[in-house]
Amino acid sequence: MQEPIIDENTWLRVQELRKNKRRNTKTGKTSLFSGLTFCPDCGAKLHFCAAKSLKPNQEFYRCANYKDGRGSCKIHYIRNVVLEQIVQTAVSDLADFVRNYEAVFLYMLSRKTENEKKAELLAMRQRLTAAQSRITEIDRVISRLYEDNILGKISDERFAKMSSTYEAEQKALEAEVAEIEQKLRDADKACVDLRMLLKGLRDYTEVKELTPELVNTLIRRIEVHNSDRSSGKITVKVDIYFTAAGMIDLPTEKELEKLISEFQKEHSKATA
Numbered sequence: 083m084q085e086p087i088i089d090e091n092t093w094l095r096v097q098e099l100r101k102n103k104r105r106n107t108k109t110g111k112t113s114l115f116s117g118l119t120f121c122p123d124c125g126a127k128l129h130f131c132a133a134k135s136l137k138p139n140q141e142f143y144r145c146a147n148y149k150d151g152r153g154s155c156k157i158h159y160i161r162n163v164v165l166e167q168i169v170q171t172a173v174s175d176l177a178d179f180v181r182n183y184e185a186v187f188l189y190m191l192s193r194k195t196e197n198e199k200k201a202e203l204l205a206m207r208q209r210l211t212a213a214q215s216r217i218t219e220i221d222r223v224i225s226r227l228y229e230d231n232i233l234g235k236i237s238d239e240r241f242a243k244m245s246s247t248y249e250a251e252q253k254a255l256e257a258e259v260a261e262i263e264q265k266l267r268d269a270d271k272a273c274v275d276l277r278m279l280l281k282g283l284r285d286y287t288e289v290k291e292l293t294p295e296l297v298n299t300l301i302r303r304i305e306v307h308n309s310d311r312s313s314g315k316i317t318v319k320v321d322i323y324f325t326a327a328g329m330i331d332l333p334t335e336k337e338l339e340k341l342i343s344e345f346q347k348e349h350s351k352a353t354a
């Protein structure tokens with residue numbers, strides 16, 4: 083028996099992403115990044131412009147709110163080939179880094195999020211248990227009130243007033259429970275996402291090419307800033323948010339040395 087290459091959760095999630103994100107342009111052309119590109123100034127999607135008259139290396143993105151200069155936002159223009167190059171380099175650099183320093187990479191990510199998340203998750207679970215037991219308790223209280231009302235110990239009016247107060251409290255608690263349960267499910271999804279990212283990076287290392295599936299596995303969001311001419315040259319800043327990891331600044335050699343020694347110190351503490 084062979085281990086499945088991709089677990090079911092991950093597979094379902096990739097399908098869901100593909101369903102949501104793939105959309106053709108009027109000319110039937112698609113971009114690798116459709117559905118993932120956004121304007122950081124106004125939050126709108128960037129439109130992929132691929133008219134029949136454009137050669138493939140002229141296809142470009144621009145902010146949906148630019149509207150040929152009549153809209154509310156700046157152009158946020160970038161050619162598709164340039165964006166592909168930028169994303170390819172970022173993915174390739176990250177894949178190299180993770181291949182060589184996977185433990186350090188995981189350590190970086192965990193330092194970024196784990197401590198605060200662990201405490202937050204614990205608090206959420208405790209709150210969930212407390213809310214659930216209060217909901218059950220209120221059920222008991224209401225049925226006791228009802229008995230007292232039947233036995234004539236409390237008036238109908240009093241009963242109506244008290245039970246409606248308790249029911250309101252119960253309703254609020256139920257809403258809170260649903261919200262916490264959703265957050266806990268999201269936290270579970272974060273683990274699936276990290277596995278997806280690592281698998282996607284390994285796949286990329288093998289094929290050295292970005293496919294739509296790989297892009298959707300690896301990347302959650304791409305933001306293209308408006309061009310900057312202040313240095314005399316035109317530069318465009320692109321922010322790439324990776325699955326599970328968000329924006330990643332790869333460490334310089336010096337920073338890497340420091341990270342490794344911190345990691346080793348904590349690791350030896352953990353195994354001592």
Ligand SMILES: [Zn+2]
Nearest residue numbers: 121124145155
């Ligand atoms: Zn915009």
